[in-house]
Amino acid sequence: MTSRFTRPLFNNIQRLPRTRPTTWSVATRGLRPSLGASFATARPRPQGRPQGDNVRIIKIPRLPLLMIGIGFACLGVGLYEYLTSDIQKYPPPIRQALRKALYYQQPGKDVNLSTRYFKEALELALQSDEMERDGAPLTGIMIQYGALLESLGRYPEARQVLTLALRHLVGFENDPHATEKKPDQAVFDLDLASFPPQTQRKIVGIAQKLGDIAQETKHDAEAEKWYTWSLEHLLRISSKPVSTYGDTDQVLFDKEHMPAWLTHTELGAALEALGTFYQTRQKHSLAVHLYLRTLTLAGLKTCQSSVIMNNLSESFAAMGQFDDAKLWAQRGLEIAQNPNTGKANKDGDVCDEACGVLLFNMGMLFEQTNDKEKAMIFYEQARNHGRKYKLLDCIRQADRAIRRLQFEQTQPPSLPSA
Template sequence: MPPNQNSEGPDKKAGETPKPSPSLKGMLWQAIKSDSSRAWYVIRNTRFKQIMRDSPFEALSAIVAVIGVVAVFAYCVYVYYNYFYSRQFTRYPEPVAQALRKALYFSNYDPDPQRALKYYKQALELCDQEGLDHFSDDVMGIKIQVAAWLEKIESYQNAISVLENLLGDCKRWVEVMEKSAAEGTLPKLVPAPAPKEGEPASPEEPRESYWAKRTRLLAKAVGISVKLANLYSDEHVLERELSHERLVWAVETTLREMERRAKDGLKEGEGAWMSPEEIGGSLEALAQSYQDKSQYHLALPLFFQALRLCQEPCHMAILMNNIATSFAEHPLIAPGDAPVHSMMEESKSWASAAEQRASYLAAAQRWAQNAITHASEPRGDARTPECDQACAVALSNLGSVLAMLGRNADARKKYEQAAALSRKFGMEDYAVEAETRLKSLPPASSKA
């Protein structure tokens, strides 16, 4: 609705052609473009008051829109400074931080792989120029971030190359350090440089000892090796043997370090080794790799060790499921030759292959039932989706074991329960798998 033409100012000269009143859109555009003092003047002038009287709803809507734009802009500024000026950047010298900000901007906010890679390389070159330690967590963190970004853009081979180079560097440093320690030729640590004249003295951080650095780099190497195993096993790469090799190295290195510490004790400043959860994760990953290769007799002891280290009830049920599967598929091996035989007292009394097979299946049945029991117990916050998954899979696995024992009627019930439970929790793939196994059974009228 146009403003009232009688609203001319008192200083209007007679005979002067009245200027058209500005539209609401034009007035708001002028307010946004002008500086704050001009915007305040426009808001207070009589024309704005007239618009408010004639079109209050439109005016208020426009004001709300302007306030919304300002709020969004303020929020963007807040997020920008909280992200790009957070500790993850300010811990680097400013030239490195600037290059990293640009790299992450072109990685996540305005994707441009060529420019992102350019600034990542620039950041690493600047780390050299600034004299940063190649093996510091800050510099290695940049390389790990580059690998993660390359994986994100599906450049898997380049991601693998970055991590392989970093793994090789960590291994070489540890080897040289261990050799020097054995020969007694480790150089003395250089004290931290004194602040330059005029610079404020900052609290001096203790220098990292060689043994502490060895622990940090060895743990980093184990983690990188496990990540490489995941990349090699990815469907876009499918290098199963290389994946398995990286897992074997990670687990052997982890266990060898635990054994060394137990035998020789901690060195001065050495620090703690990997957490039980991290060690258990490596063991489980290697066990899964053995399962994928149908080497169930090698997977079993690793799953048992991972179970001993596990603290999460729902994940314990997952591990019990894997143990049940490994027992059910365990090959017939001479008593005492398989690692798990030392845990099975009945292995001493097996008189035939049939008895050995029956013993494996009985163990598989027990562990599948244990998985169901443990997956059903957690309540409240302790219950995670893993419990539902473990329960459904354990029911299906138990059905398979019962079918192997010739108990088809009991197996049918477990498959039906597994399919129903899977659908209840929205796990359609598990339901289809249980129904497929159900269809493989002889008809219900057949003799069980």
């Protein structure tokens, strides 16, 4: 199981809010009832009927009217939020295209229409004189559009859009009429610390996304460059000088020195991304180093830490260090099986999946070290766990391993060669 932190660096990039449908009501015309009024209405009296105590009064209960009044008030607030939302700041043609793009991006809608309207909105925004070239509204369209393309597996287009967003953020596109523009690779020579914190966050998030895309498209050198460049920046701004006397330029990472806009989870995600990249490229010693650093940030009592321990176990096993592999797998299993782990962070589903994978991997480790009896025990536990939590892949893998061991047990022992 090679899992990843949820990628908050990119998810926290400011995105365009979804629009609310326009709802007009009497509240917008100031006809809201007064909550302090006495709500009583007299029936009209017939002609000739004397006035007095026999007049029937219909009293309307206060609670329904109070709820109606609150409803009108909430409606007025919602309408105000809608009319003043960020999307209203766009020029009308761009705003209309964005509304359609966001509408069709919703589950169950036509996502292809969403990409079409995002493209239209981006083209209009690039042509508009009202949009700042490096401003959040313009780059926000690019980020949202690029993320959607990536989710659809349209990697070349996603790479193009996200690279354009990065160029705008760092100022490479500030002059649309420039005859000579800096190449994309020039971004690696920039000092990101000179940018505002939120811009740094967006740049790093996009770099991580570009690394993911390059990895998916088998451009390993490019993926490694994006991952290392963004991670090195995060580590650099989270480090402090080794000496307080200024006699050396060396710095040391200190998680207490991290900037306010960067969380442990975000830095851990960047470390784990590069570690997973190295693991899938058979560079296990590098992966182990990064996973261990990730673990110091994730802590030892989270479901995510059990996933990282599983990754450590896989890397040690790939290097033939089976004792270390078993040790990390067992530690991860203890965390994943503890019912309090998932409750603490409300990510019990991560623990459930990690537990199934770790049980199966423990069986694999014992099978590789010729302890078939223990291997069978862990395979059966993995299958039972998969059945309990409806983890179909876990069930299939465990079933296959159990049948393989059962088949081997029915075979006569091979005679030693003469």
